[in-house]
Amino acid sequence: MTAPSGWQRKLVSLFKSEKTLNAGKVVKTFNDKSTDEMKASIITITMCDSMALSPKPRTKDLEGHLNNLKHQFIGQSELCFYHATIIVLLRRNYKPEETFAEFERLWITETDYLLNNLSLRWVISACDTFIDHTTDTTRAAILMNVTTLINTLKVYETEQFLQQNPNSEPLPLVADKVDALYRSDLPLYEGLTYFRIGTDDTLKHMRSRYENFYDADKLAATMLLFVFDKLQTNNSAFSTLRALHRDDKSKWWIDIL
Known part of the structure; x- marks a missing residue:
């Protein structure tokens, strides 16, 4: 197999960086809030980017993707959206060990809440995320x-x-x-x-x-x-x-x- 040229390596690097650009800022917005605060905060239309209220094609830009996703959680708690955000970050390979540890902590401490408030789609996404990242083969199986x-x-x-x-x-x-x-x-x-x-x-x-x-x-x-x-x-x-x-x-x- 031919090794990638210099410009190809730069293109791959640019693509990867765009997928996680500003991820730290995204994480910080949630780190400043407790779990209970996120449960109590209900996402409204005014909390969403008005440009993202109609379906948009997927974008490599992390913040753009999360803005597109957020309108799907109108009427739900911010904790549900936080859960989806963690999954997005893991799929984009942002600090996978640290991010998965937070994902796992959330499920261990908030099992009942997540099962009773997430749609089946996001419960399935959570299962897939465990399968992809856990080192516990029994859990994955x-x-x-x-x-x-x-x-x-x-x-x-x-x-x-x-x-x-x-x-x-x-x-x-x-x-x-x-x-x-x-x-x-x-x-x-x-x-x-x-x-x-x-x-x-x-x-x-x-x-x-x-x-x-x-x-x-x-x-x-x-x-x-x-x-x-x-x-x-x-x-x-x-x-x-x-x-x-x-x-x-x-x-x-x-x-x-």
């Missing part, structure tokens, strides 16, 4: 289940979307197919079968295996089960099968009263 779970679901839902007619509502369940899946195991491929709706216990066992991770890593297991439970209440393939389930002994979701 547990959280890889989250990424696999979500990506598999997104692929499935995308295929379903592509198979629908443009501008049409999702097709209703076909009664005879529902009945067939109630009656017996129908072959899929490579020895697999479709989900046996009504009585299938595979998801129950999957959730039980997730729960077993608590002993290995409570934080990672909590994040994994939070995401799994979220999928049971949103309009997903999981919630469709849940609505058709009949057997209480094999149900895989937790009813929160």
Whole structure:
């Protein structure tokens, strides 16, 4: 492989510096505030750059990127935006050891707050960030289940979307197919079968295996089960099968009263 020329090295260096330019200033704006202060501070339109209130293409400029991102957190606490900022800094490789230590501290001390206030998108981003930066292979392995779970679901839902007619509502369940899946195991491929709706216990066992991770890593297991439970209440393939389930002994979701 040909070594990069002098101007190519300068271009790469310029690109890298632009991605983290003023990162120290960004970090300082948060360092001057406590966690409780950031929880109490709600982001409003007036706190955002008016030029960034409409969707913009991604930019290498760090401050520009964060300004574009901030408007997505209007109505949320500054702590939620701070969490997103840390992830951006890590993805741009800004002081990775120091920045990840702060990211990890935030999740250890504010687990419940983050899970209850972040969108699922940012919970998944947090899992990916742990996987990319943690030296704890057990934690990374547990959280890889989250990424696999979500990506598999997104692929499935995308295929379903592509198979629908443009501008049409999702097709209703076909009664005879529902009945067939109630009656017996129908072959899929490579020895697999479709989900046996009504009585299938595979998801129950999957959730039980997730729960077993608590002993290995409570934080990672909590994040994994939070995401799994979220999928049971949103309009997903999981919630469709849940609505058709009949057997209480094999149900895989937790009813929160």
